[in-house]
Amino acid sequence: MNSISEACTDLKREYDACFNLWFSDHFLKGNYDDSMCATLLKTYQQCVKKAMKEQNIDIYEVQRNLLNTEQEKTTFKMIQL
Amino acid sequence: MVKFFEQTTVFNYTWDQVAQGFWHRYPNPNSKHVLTEDTVERKLTPSGQLISKRLLSKTNSIPKWAERFVHAALVNIVEESIVDPKTKTLTTYTRNLGYTKVMSVTEKVIYKESAEHPGKTLAIRTAWIDSQVKGFSRAICAFGYERFKKNCNKMVGGFDYVLANMFSNNPPVVNNVNVTTKLKDAAKNASELAKTKVPIYANLH
Numbered sequence: 394m395n396s397i398s399e400a401c402t403d404l405k406r407e408y409d410a411c412f413n414l415w416f417s418d419h420f421l422k423g424n425y426d427d428s429m430c431a432t433l434l435k436t437y438q439q440c441v442k443k444a445m446k447e448q449n450i451d452i453y454e455v456q457r458n459l460l461n462t463e464q465e466k467t468t469f470k471m472i473q474l
Numbered sequence: 475m476v477k478f479f480e481q482t483t484v485f486n487y488t489w490d491q492v493a494q495g496f497w498h499r500y501p502n503p504n505s506k507h508v509l510t511e512d513t514v515e516r517k518l519t520p521s522g523q524l525i526s527k528r529l530l531s532k533t534n535s536i537p538k539w540a541e542r543f544v545h546a547a548l549v550n551i552v553e554e555s556i557v558d559p560k561t562k563t564l565t566t567y568t569r570n571l572g573y574t575k576v577m578s579v580t581e582k583v584i585y586k587e588s589a590e591h592p593g594k595t596l597a598i599r600t601a602w603i604d605s606q607v608k609g610f611s612r613a614i615c616a617f618g619y620e621r622f623k624k625n626c627n628k629m630v631g632g633f634d635y636v637l638a639n640m641f642s643n644n645p646p647v648v649n650n651v652n653v654t655t656k657l658k659d660a661a662k663n664a665s666e667l668a669k670t671k672v673p674i675y676a677n678l679h
Contacts, residue, residue, distance in 0.1 A: 396511075437513070454552075458527075
């Protein structure tokens, strides 16, 4: 897959490859040290943040969380009974 | 006017396989409308849960009559997820960014080990479709619901395709035996809930 910005696509692919290896070979096997891809993630995310600003994506809206929040509990209250 | 959607799917793969496949869902033959995918946040909690947030952009196909409300050819989607390897649960939460007053679709999927079918994984999908456009919310919700329902089958098929490619020792078939779809009117639900205080879904099983 491509990144939202062409400038970040190579960084994304490099990070994704590292992450997928870490997820299968470390995380799912109970090793919770996530330093393996940390540098790649940092560089990639800086690129994406810049691209989001350039494309006028509402960063505040993206940062808002729903999982395990009061809002989620209200929204899904009736279907989680 | 709010519409609910619920669907349960059984994937013919272990939870570990489904959790790995989740990050490879795109591209697949059913996902040509998904254009970009980015990880915008990722962290591990002290208890060993992996929390991620991804930003996806998709083409936005809308009917002619809806063009007066939405002019964008692209729509951004935020996908939150929590992977808990200890309880073998993957929970995802997906919502559209922008145009939420016109139509907001919020989807939650829980992937967990099937108690009934060891070695298989349940995906319990619930969605909430809402619109705040006066006079049009009913039509918009009905459209959103139908589109979501249609896309669900494509999403399941696409994910199954990816899993079959990754773990080809398993037959590339989704066990659809337990697929159920339910739709209800939220207002009706709320009033019934208030009256009866009985789990509504329990009555339907």
